[in-house]
Amino acid sequence: MDFDTFSKSDFRAVKVKECSAVPKSKKLLKFVLDDGTGTDRIILSGIHAYYEPEELVGKTLIAITNLPPRKMMGIDSCGMLLSAVNNKKDSDEEELHLLMVDNHIPAGAKLY
Numbered sequence: 001m002d003f004d005t006f007s008k009s010d011f012r013a014v015k016v017k018e019c020s021a022v023p024k025s026k027k028l029l030k031f032v033l034d035d036g037t038g039t040d041r042i043i044l045s046g047i048h049a050y051y052e053p054e055e056l057v058g059k060t061l062i063a064i065t066n067l068p069p070r071k072m073m074g075i076d077s078c079g080m081l082l083s084a085v086n087n088k089k090d091s092d093e094e095e096l097h098l099l100m101v102d103n104h105i106p107a108g109a110k111l112y
Contacts, residue, residue, distance in 0.1 A: 010066035011082075011111035013101060014041065019053035022073050029053055030075065035065060036108015044077035050096045062099045062111060 014033040022028035027046040035041040062082045069076040082099045
């Protein structure tokens with residue numbers, strides 16, 4: 001990927017207003033996010049194996065907000081939350097960590 005491609009991605013701080021498990025899905029969590037626009041943003045993420053929904057409410061996360069909507073389980077997911085993934089020590093098993101930033105960073109703040 002070249003710098004132009006990277007720079008087209010719109011990285012924003014988003015605040016988790018609500019988070020819930022998606023019915024009939026083992027993996028998906030549905031996030032209702034404040035992205036600073038005044039309109040709630042819905043993003044679905046397949047991270048239920050790593051987080052329970054209630055522990056994420058109130059957190060400030062990083063999302064790519066200018067991706068086209070993607071339908072999952074009949075719900076439009078409007079963006080992608082960023083995570084770090086690595087293998088657990090001395091294991092082939094992966095662990096995932098959502099990128100969380102300081103809560104003083106306002107919703108909608110652009111990352112460069």
